[in-house]
Amino acid sequence: MEKYSAYSLFKHALGHHENWQRQWRNPEPKKHYDVIIIGGGGHGLATAYYLAKNHGIHNIAVIEKGYLGGGNTGRNTTIVRSNYLWDESAQLYEHALNLWEGLSQDLNYNVMFSQRGVLNLGHTLQDMRDIERRVSANRLNGIDGKVLDVDGVRRIVPILNTSQNARFPVLGASWQPRGGVARHDAVAWGYARGADGLGVDLLQQCAVTGFEISGNQVQGVVTNRYGTIEADRVGCVVAGNSGVLAGYAGFELPIESHPLQALVSEPIKPVLDTVVMSNQVHGYISQSDKGDLVIGAGIDSYTGYGQRGSFTTIEHTLAAIIELFPIFSRVRMNRQWGGIVDTTPDACPIMGASPVENLYLNCGWGTGGFKATPGSGHVFAECLASDDIPQLARPFNLQRFYSGALIDEHGAAGVAH
Numbered sequence: 001m002e003k004y005s006a007y008s009l010f011k012h013a014l015g016h017h018e019n020w021q022r023q024w025r026n027p028e029p030k031k032h033y034d035v036i037i038i039g040g041g042g043h044g045l046a047t048a049y050y051l052a053k054n055h056g057i058h059n060i061a062v063i064e065k066g067y068l069g070g071g072n073t074g075r076n077t078t079i080v081r082s083n084y085l086w087d088e089s090a091q092l093y094e095h096a097l098n099l100w101e102g103l104s105q106d107l108n109y110n111v112m113f114s115q116r117g118v119l120n121l122g123h124t125l126q127d128m129r130d131i132e133r134r135v136s137a138n139r140l141n142g143i144d145g146k147v148l149d150v151d152g153v154r155r156i157v158p159i160l161n162t163s164q165n166a167r168f169p170v171l172g173a174s175w176q177p178r179g180g181v182a183r184h185d186a187v188a189w190g191y192a193r194g195a196d197g198l199g200v201d202l203l204q205q206c207a208v209t210g211f212e213i214s215g216n217q218v219q220g221v222v223t224n225r226y227g228t229i230e231a232d233r234v235g236c237v238v239a240g241n242s243g244v245l246a247g248y249a250g251f252e253l254p255i256e257s258h259p260l261q262a263l264v265s266e267p268i269k270p271v272l273d274t275v276v277m278s279n280q281v282h283g284y285i286s287q288s289d290k291g292d293l294v295i296g297a298g299i300d301s302y303t304g305y306g307q308r309g310s311f312t313t314i315e316h317t318l319a320a321i322i323e324l325f326p327i328f329s330r331v332r333m334n335r336q337w338g339g340i341v342d343t344t345p346d347a348c349p350i351m352g353a354s355p356v357e358n359l360y361l362n363c364g365w366g367t368g369g370f371k372a373t374p375g376s377g378h379v380f381a382e383c384l385a386s387d388d389i390p391q392l393a394r395p396f397n398l399q400r401f402y403s404g405a406l407i408d409e410h411g412a413a414g415v416a417h
């Protein structure tokens with residue numbers, strides 16, 4: 001009888017596993033696609049879904065270097081809101097929020113969108129003036145919002161430290177009742193399942209390592225797994241890796257990649273039924289349906305591609321959370337991680353044409369793109385389906401960094417980074 005060592009059995013099993021992955025996870029790629037989307041995060045998958053569903057284009061591949069939703073989509077704190085200051089952003093994020101409201105039904109997949117409201121706390125007179133300005137701007141754009149005084153905040157979150165002796169006493173807040181949270185993995189899986197059902201090829205564990213470009217026109221992508229795959233159009237939706245991909249295509253982007261960290265606690269009984277954000281002490285927190293406290297940090301100031309961040313940032317975040325919620329001071333933290341966010345100088349995304357013909361960009365969502373996922377995919381699908389850039393995407397063109405028509409949402413959007 002043939003003898004097997006433990007090692008050879010392990011390798012055998014691993015071989016099976018790899019074959020299984022190859023056959024079941026990845027369909028055999030075609031030689032040519034109408035559209036290739038690089039990046040299997042929420043934005044890339046949503047783009048593929050809407051391209052197939054709304055524009056009748058089915059010959060599409062989504063190429064993902066890791067696993068679907070394993071980038072920022074699966075690493076964020078899932079806050080959804082549309083209370084942005086400037087018209088351009090407010091309209092885009094409100095478009096997304098409208099889609100969120102029907103997303104589980106549309107995908108026939110529960111993305112656990114929970115409109116539990118979002119509070120942005122104000123701790124100084126200037127914070128309160130900024131809040132009043134932003135809420136007024138939101139209401140002019142038809143977006144729900146209210147300015148609350150400290151009693152109003154206390155009524156919504158009784159466990160918040162509203163003592164006027166705090167280091168940064170809470171003076172009030174903006175309140176968007178239609179904001180909330182969703183289950184991030186489910187968003188990726190729901191779009192992936194929807195796209196797959198409409199004939200889209202989802203190619204995982206396949207990195208794009210270059211572009212085929214002829215006469216300044218993209219002809220396809222070079223991959224580490226399947227060699228070159230041709231395409232009429234390519235959408236690049238790779239968040240923190242956008243600068244790297246732009247480099248492959250021979251141009252530069254006004255993007256810096258930074259770590260952004262988050263952490264979750266052990267599950268505890270339901271105690272917080274809304275989302276609380278504070279720019280001043282800098283922390284944001286909600287409680288997941290499982291009971292974990294979901295806590296997000298400030299951006300790490302150095303640039304990098306590591307999916308982790310510095311300890312000091314996390315330490316400051318926890319100090320902020322305990323200052324706001326002394327009741328959480330003895331809760332144990334379970335897991336901590338980082339994502340790579342793609343920040344632009346005006347803290348707004350880039351959507352539309354690139355310097356290379358038929359290569360389109362969807363990036364620069366930085367620390368705030370989860371909430372945009374349905375809207376971004378919906379609008380970007382329209383960019384890829386026709387030569388006409390849709391109205392909602394136009395202000396977010398790359399050209400604005402040359403013309404100076406920046407949107408400047410930085411710090412104005414209810415989040416400090």
Ligand code: FAD
Nearest residue numbers: 039041043065071072073076077079208339368369370371
């Ligand atoms: P990703 O999900 O990162 O997808 C890009 C994909 O491209 C990745 O899966 C990556 O593997 C793939 N890729 C990269 N290079 C290649 C290549 N060469 N070939 C093939 N594939 C490649 N936003 C909010 O609105 N609310 C929040 O509360 C919030 N909190 C956040 C907290 C943290 C800790 C982080 C990190 C981010 C947070 N964000 C938040 C931001 C949000 O997560 C992102 O803006 C959004 O998820 C971006 O989605 P995406 O699909 O563009 O990117």
Ligand code: PYC
Nearest residue numbers: 077079296367368415
């Ligand atoms: O944009 O609301 C947001 C956000 C919260 C945490 C990170 N981004």
